[in-house]
Amino acid sequence: MDVIAVNGTQYQVDTSGGRPLLWVLRDQLHLTGTKYGCGLALCGACTVHVDGQPTRSCVFPASAAVGHQITTIEGIGQTTVGQKVQQAWAQQNVPQCGYCQSGQVMAAAALLSNNPQPSDTDIDNAMAGNICRCGTYVRIRQAIHSIAGN
Amino acid sequence: MADQSGLTRRSFLQVSATAGGGLLAAWYLPLLSPPAQAAAAAQQQAFQPNAFVRITADNWTTVIVAPAELGQGTMTAPPMLVAEELDADWNLVRFEQAPPTLPYSNPRIVTQLTAGSFVIVSRYQQQREAGAAVRDMLVQAAARQWNVSPATLQTRNSTVIDPVSGRSATYGSLAAAAAVLPPLLPKLKDPKDFTIIGQPKARLDGAQKANGSTQYGIDVYLPGMLTALIARPPRFGGRVVSYDASAAMALPGVVEVHQIPGGVAVVGTDFWAAKQGRAALKVKWDLSTAENITSADLYTSYGKLMAFPGTVRRYDGDVALARATAAQSLQADYSFPYLAHAPMEPLNVVIDYSPGNCEIWCGTQWPDADRLAASTVLGVPADLIKFHTMLSGGGFGRRGSVDNDFILDAAHVAKAVRGKVKVMWTREDDITGGHYRPAAVCRLTATLDQAGKLSSFTGRVAAQSVAYGALPELAVKVLGIDIRATEGLENMPYAVPNVEVDVHTVTNQVKVLWMRSVANSFNIFALETFVDELAQAAGQDPYQFRRGLLRNNARLLGVLDAAAQAAGWTTPPAAGVSRGIAALAGYGSYIAQVVEASVSGGQLGVLRGVSAVDCGIAVNPDLVKAQIESGIVFGLSSALMGAITLQDGVVQQSNFHDYPVLRMHQAPQTETVIVNSGESPGGVGELGVPCVAPALANALYGLTGKRVRSLPMSNQSLSLS
Known part of the structure; x- marks a missing residue:
């Protein structure tokens, strides 16, 4: 058993067998906001922050999370930026099916934390790894701009 | 008001009666499934006079939503219909998913299928009647308490008001008294009095989907x-x-x-x-005995069928005669691959x-x-x-x-x-698991007469059927879910005197299923790119050519004009940019779309998608716009990069690296204009999908001089920048 820190809480978890962080969060901690979409870091639905950096938890070994601060969608609302992103998402009617939005919110929160006034190109670069099959991209862009005050 | 539910007002009362609550709850509850019974037991203080509405003492209204939420806004729009007629305070409305029991069946097809863009079409009348009936009971309850005539009372924000005495009572406080009253047949509002329907209300499930708490x-x-x-x-x-x-x-x-x-x-x-x-x-x-087909061979075999007549779906006039007297004849063949739905939740x-x-x-x-x-x-x-x-x-x-x-x-x-x-299911299981949008080959032909007028049109399709084979033919007909492979062609909207449309229904072991916009997803591509070829042959602007063929279709003409105007069709685009247009009547709605694109060194840029939509009364215009934005991205994903191919029966794709879909930087700017015809609501869930690809292909012709006749476009050395 290993100990990992998720949203400021220490958890004893089983990281054996190369288990990706995603499946520790979901199957062991039942933190279900972080989603499985592809398992190959192609879609971004599983995005969490590892020490503030957006990370695809579906390919990130849980054992590598030991000693780092993990933030998930369940914790990001505790930060000012995360709260603003979640509010903008609801106000702009961004989500449709909503399944990818945890990852989108985590990617957007990481972007805005590092770059409070992102350009369209900055947004494209930061969000390119997050697929939305419902096609909410236009609204995601609007919502990010609305937070930046652009 | 046209009855969009297919139910007469009389039959609604019968449904209400079997589904009714209060004293009526005694009849209603046995129909609920066990978990809903448990919920109902926990809500013993609640007033649930029909299957769709529950009012609790805290003055909250819960709307029990029958159709499934897939992203289209089902947990918001039907509650708006109920809240409108109920005069509920929208800030005190919440949703709950219905169990799979009879009262929640789609009134048109008597099963609880959510498909075909028909949530609002089939529920518009039913949900409003559900709200109005409950409002009526609450007014009666207040009238009894205050000993006044119900006709003198008003309702607003989940409150009954007596304007004479100034008394008021919340719905929650009246619920118990209302529960013992019989529901009458209430009058529905005139649409000019709507205060919730037609408003761009925020989704009731928006916040929970932004904070990860939605439980899928x-x-x-x-x-x-x-x-x-x-x-x-x-x-x-x-x-x-x-x-x-x-x-x-x-x-x-x-x-x-x-x-x-x-x-x-x-x-x-x-x-x-x-x-x-x-x-x-x-x-x-x-x-x-397993399937061993290879995609290239499949197209060849479908293509051979194009020479032979299939099962006739439409036969107007005399195509042979038109051909004999034609000044020009055109023919084009189109091919389309299998596609996977790839919903984000496997x-x-x-x-x-x-x-x-x-x-x-x-x-x-x-x-x-x-x-x-x-x-x-x-x-x-x-x-x-x-x-x-x-x-x-x-x-x-x-x-x-x-x-x-x-x-x-x-x-x-x-x-x-x-x-x-x-x-x-892993993503690989999903992509390789079949139930694809069928592959198809279409052949379209047309003639122009001496005056340059369209004198005949034929369409022939070879594809697997998504319904036959999986369901008995009778069931398909009874349920009304015979989604034909000629959809979009047999009902094509242009005025042509001589028309033939036929179909070859092909069988193999690759499992197929309806995918968003079903056969329109390929037939409208063929039709709307072909119409541009006809316009060119007739020496006309593609927009004006369509106008000439739509003189008797006011609503489609209306969106065509609105899209052209919003896109600035008559103003030349910027250097290196080209525009294309396409239109569709479907799902009880009308759409025209203009796409602006550029090409540079084989790199394609989809710059802008302008849509004009007439879906009748737009219950929630922001959700309508969201569905059109969604349809554009979905349609572009398919057209630009979507293909499931088989080699000796083995599916060649497995995940988003080889079955790519559109990403943020590839999505165009979108603008959507809603043309309010005031007609009964039509569907919008699929409406945005079919036209965007042909509009793009028509724009590309202006840049490349080449017609796109097979999808995806990535097969033609056009990749997305």
């Missing part, structure tokens, strides 16, 4: 639950001969392996264990088949059919299965499976496990 089917965890993955045959139609589970069972966390009709299920303590176990499983497959089903319990959690578009299918495997009567329809992480048709494949597989696994099990 995949998020259900039960104590002691196991997780299963199924090894399926590498080619459609393959069968298990034997399997060796020894290496799989030796892995930590792998607890059981079971053969089921669809393959071999590896059951683990969690997903990771099941995944490792499945990878270690050795299965010997019998592929002797398919999954949770079943608790412990002794004495049978409970299912599943994000599905067809819960009553799925429950019935599960009952046949589990041997439990359907109405004793507690079935929880979960919010779905996308569906696009995949979760409305005509052969109930994912629920049947899961039921077989649960029957073997005899406990709590989550049956998961």
